[in-house]
Amino acid sequence: MFPPSSSRVAPADGSPITGLTRGDWERAAGRLLDAVRPHAVPGHSLIHLPGPTSGSGRLSDGLEGYARTFLLAAYRSAHAGRHLADHVLAPYAEGLEHGTDPTAPGRWPLPAELPQARVEAAAVAIGLHESRHRLWDRLPDRVRQRTVDWLGGISDTEVPPNNWLWFKAVVAAFLRSVGAPHSTGDIARAVERTEEWYAGGGWYTDGARGPGQRRNFDHYNGWAMHLFPLWYCRISGGLAEPELLPRYRERLRAFLDDAAHLVAGNGAPLFQGRSLIYRFGAAAPFFVGALFDATPLAPGLTRRAGSGMLRYFIDRGAAEEKDVLSLGWHARFPPIRQNYSGPASPYWASQAFAGLLLPPEHPVWTAPEERLPVERGDFTRSLAAPGWLVSGTASDGVIRVVNHGTDHTPPDRPARDDPFYARLAYSTHTAPDLGLRPDLSGDPQAHPRDGDARAPQGPDNRVSLVDGDGALSHRSPLRRVLLAEGVAVSAHTAHWPVLGEPDRERWPAGPAVLTASLVHGPWEVRLVRVAEGTGHPVVIGGHALAAERPPEVTATDDRVVVTRPDGLTSALVVLHPPSGDAALSVRRATAVNAFGTFSATPVYEAGGTLHATAVFLGTTRDAALPPPPEVRLTAGSATVSWPDGTTGEVALGS
Structure with a gap:
């Protein structure tokens, strides 16, 4: 054309x-x-x-x-x-x-x-x-x-x-x-x-x-x-x-x-x-x-x-x-x-x-x-109405959005996460991995928007708890706590939708989850605090990277890096050892991503109540990440030191 x-x-x-x-x-x-x-x-x-x-x-x-x-x-x-x-x-x-x-x-x-x-x-x-x-x-x-x-x-x-x-x-x-x-x-x-x-x-x-x-x-x-x-x-x-x-x-x-x-x-x-x-x-x-x-x-x-x-x-x-x-x-x-x-x-x-x-x-x-x-040039921008933090990097032209305000869900009842709305992050270069549409015909309370929910969904750009059967919890509805320049916080109650159960109050629910994001260039520091004594492991997923051939993966003790042939890279780095056992992995999928047949997502899973990771999306050479940020956790707050010498701080509650 x-x-x-x-x-x-x-x-x-x-x-x-x-x-x-x-x-x-x-x-x-x-x-x-x-x-x-x-x-x-x-x-x-x-x-x-x-x-x-x-x-x-x-x-x-x-x-x-x-x-x-x-x-x-x-x-x-x-x-x-x-x-x-x-x-x-x-x-x-x-x-x-x-x-x-x-x-x-x-x-x-x-x-x-x-x-x-x-x-x-x-x-x-x-x-x-x-x-x-x-x-x-x-x-x-x-x-x-x-x-x-x-x-x-x-x-x-x-x-x-x-x-x-x-x-x-x-x-x-x-x-x-x-x-x-x-x-x-x-x-x-x-x-x-x-x-x-x-x-x-x-x-x-x-x-x-x-x-x-x-x-x-x-x-x-x-x-x-x-x-x-x-x-x-x-x-x-x-x-x-x-x-x-x-x-x-x-x-x-x-x-x-x-x-x-x-x-x-x-x-x-x-x-x-x-x-x-x-x-x-x-x-x-x-x-x-x-x-x-x-x-x-x-x-x-x-x-x-x-x-x-x-x-x-x-x-x-x-x-x-x-x-x-x-x-x-x-x-x-x-x-x-x-x-x-x-x-x-x-x-x-x-x-x-x-x-x-x-x-x-x-x-x-x-x-x-x-x-x-x-x-x-690089920029970071807060969009107040949708509750988004936007970051763009001139070196690769990538736009990333961290989402702490939009879920397409009524705020007064739990819902199935819509992968097009309820993810923690979106971008111009990646898409969520999709699952099969659930059959909601037996749910008289289901709104037509629920037809967009997928079950099961991938872990990409989600902060979820894991139940005894290995199912990931849903986030929506979320509650915005803070949106400022370069930092945003939201909270939600973890829950597990049950197909065929129209009474949403009967869906299994877990503890309150607080998620904070600080963004700078290609990095997002993703901090998670879970209510005490839950026993549910936490799963944090990075961006799902898709291509027409399986992306390459490299891993060390503290990071997982997924790379496409053109250099676009999705990575997840552990910034602070969790109080419980931790594992890094890659979730691979086929034919579920709009950007390519084969997709791969870096995934963090750990027990405990406080978690600090860095999510990267940008272009690298030979899968070599730039220096990641560092985080210092104190009672009720976190201070992030970026590689350029600037810092950011956010309250996490006690």
Whole structure:
């Protein structure tokens, strides 16, 4: 789809880092659109891509194929010549005629019939708005009326109290813009609930179980919670409430200041949260910020971030199947999909092409690329809303996140750990090892998010206790204790979920566990205090390192080092002898990691109540670690001495 990643244009061409220009984005959009056409039904109302059916069924998946690629077509046609725009939009105009015809073989499921259709209705509404003069205005009156009727069916439906509220509001805005009946209540509810979910600093939680219970943080901040409110304003124009556009612009501006620090030097976004099959959809907020004048980033940095993500995934096989996006992270990797994900779900990545709504002469497309924060130098950054410590290292471009605030779990009851949320650490270069999805059909209290839990899970980036059967305890819900510059602390009650036991209060529970993290460069000092007298050994796992051949392992008495051929290294070092017996090992796994077939995780296991380890993720030469930090434990506190002479301190309680 692009020239080889080693091919770079000259600095004078403006893209010395990624090599991608607006023309490359246009060609990528064209190839992605061309690739789905052979999978369309006669009439083009449904696009049935190859892959496993979602929980909503094949008909829903076909609608998803139409709606999400329609977004891409609308963005691509915005500044195209008349002939090209007509060519791109023609199958979608035909699809509207057949999809909204209740007698047609390829008719769409109604929003009242199928919840997933309520999502796709919003994509259709945005696509219609962005192609209004080239498609909507040229449709026969009967098709426009049927389209209005189909979209209007969303008004009387129930949706989850999260980003789905904005799907109804966006549809209402479009209906209002064409003089059709619409629900003002749908708009008011979305605006009102969004205020409850705003956690400050540009961050939203995607829904909440109760007031102030903000713990659902992930990429939905960018491709849903910021994007749809702003698109509501864009579609509404002068009919939007006057205070909303300035409010949402300022929040996106604050978010993008953080988001730029979550993009790796190789263009990878953070591997964390659900719906990761949307891949370069994580680039959407960067371009949306420029589109709405809601960004603190220079135009060249905006393009660098967005183009870096697009190139990262395309170079690694995201569209290797005849230019069709597969269900996966790099190439196809089915275990990453959620129950709601169908073959066309990855095309939510179309949101990244919102940059094509900017005219070719816009500075985002003409200014020279600028380096990402991680390319400018090492940094450590605290993100207050999600409870994350972020560290980036310029030498290898790796971004690491230590998580002491996000678990996607109601705080008032124990839950199964979701590997995409409840791990202690995430990064742009590693992913958690996944297990099999448990069957939760017999648990009437199970929330759909529990479908993301895996049992059994690997030990990577977990702090767990071990029961008599060797099972690792779960962490969620966690309780944030401290978040400051370079240091964070959280607490949880260890527990062991029982499949088939709906009463969570009857799950076996263990003692309270306090976990502290201090970060500096590629190191995280991970300190654990367990309540006295438990008898449960403690397991601490480092990052799971994955590759297409088994990573190399070296071990000594105080460390385990796992290395890939490219030098990326995951290691765990014992900093203080535990009071109980200790063992270091490597947990190997196959076909459970999105970054490669073979994965390996350094693991520490020891008895006692106080544990001090250092977790490393970075690039080494010949598996030689840089000097690790040192720790001094005193009554109720720990002092860490970093190799550069600086120190950090944290209270651990008594």
